[in-house]
Amino acid sequence: MHYDIIIIGGAIVGSSVAYYLREEGFSGSIALVERDPQFSRAATTLSCASVRQQFSIPENILLSQFTLKLFRRLREEFGADADIGFREGGYLILAGENGLPILRANHEAQMAEGADIVLEDAEALVRRFPWLSVEGISAGAYGRSGEGWFDAHAMLMLFRKALRDKNIDFITADVTGIERQGDRVTSVSLDNGERLEAGTVVNAAGPNAGKVAAMAGLALPVEPRKRNVFVFEAREKYDDMPLLVDPSGIYVRPEGSVYITGGAEPEEGEGPAVPPTRPRLAAVRRGDLAGAGNPHSGLRGDQADGRLGRPLPLQHARPERGDRPASRGRQFPVRQRFSGHGLQ
Structure with a gap:
């Protein structure tokens, strides 16, 4: 053939x-x-x-913008019943004093490509998100549109x-x-x-x-690398919560009535993904997420351990x-x- x-x-x-x-x-x-x-x-x-425009080089930003245009005309492209549950909740990438120069440089690259990203100091962030703890945070870049997550x-x-x-x-x-x-x-x-x-x-x-x-x-x-995504419940619920990335590299975002979290994993390690472990979840919880006020503080550990998300193999x-x-x-x-x- x-x-x-x-x-x-x-x-x-x-x-x-x-x-x-x-x-x-x-x-x-x-x-x-x-x-x-x-x-x-x-x-x-x-x-x-997830989809974001908060990258450091034009090529990545333009690739995301191509996909966003497809999202905007999804039904025109694939039919009247086309639906991917796109939630345009934005990204909020936080930085401390040491990470601020990189955050600013990235923001300039994003603005040059027309991305709807605002760079705000800690005081402005609290006005926008009253639930946000900004201890140790100098600024954050927030995607007002064109960023979020989908099915x-x-x-x-x-x-x-x-x-x-x-x-x-x-x-x-x-x-x-x-x-x-x-x-x-x-x-x-x-x-x-x-x-x-x-x-x-x-x-x-x-x-x-x-x-x-x-x-x-x-x-x-x-090559494939092991990565874990954890699903957890928390007492606090923030309807306006974006996908939040802490300076530590830990991220968290809403997923329906629960949250998902992960990140800040070592670069080493090969082979297929493995089931998330209780020690790994504990390590994420110890990450002291700067933002979100934080949902980890209300984490129900027993339920979270029983509802671990599937591992995420990233390349x-x-x-x-x-x-x-x-x-x-x-x-x-x-x-x-x-x-x-x-x-x-």
Whole structure:
């Protein structure tokens, strides 16, 4: 079997690649290969499904703005019943005295791209959010619009449903090998015994993109890392609470009637994600979240331990420019997310 394009990885990146190839007029044959059709292990569906414009470089900001435009015309794009539960609650990134120069520099980059972000000192933040504790806080950057969170699974399903009418072959299998002839990738082998010849292979394997690249003899600095997301209940409820990021790196945001939290985890550690542990939850609670007044103070530990969220595997990679030997002529492009924000 021969395909003009084979996409390895059928979650949000792979599915959107297939979708926009068709939208841009590509009429060749496309295969979308996904080993986990329920997406139970996909970074897309395990993510916190947030979107923000508070980045330090224009490229990241512009990518988010592209997605936001899609959110604004979601029903026009995918139909009248399209709904991803987008809650435009904003991000509030806090900084102490040491982090203030970086916060200011990032804010300048965001303003240059037209992002609706305000930089406010501690006094102004308390006026905006009376529940906020600003002890040790010098300032915060708040996204008044164009930031928030949504239903990742619903977003993915919109793309997958739309692909059914775009002549895309869905293949449920695991890729076990990639063949090359010189600098060209020629075929993909699957665990069901099939061998698919390819004109172009797109690596959209998320945290496993490094493993897929290795099959083609390429070194790609992408690997899965263990990350935990905790779900907890608290006495305090703040209807206007954004996704709040403490200077320590710990984040917290509302999720319906509960909260989710995580962050400030060590960079080291390899392998698949593992179940969150009671000591890890205790470590997050000891983080002394500066903001939120704080919801951790009212945490019901027994219930929180019993309702731990699924672990979140994030990929950590550094972007590199330039073609790799087997990717010259865009014959083996990598569509890889960086810093855990690929979903947006």
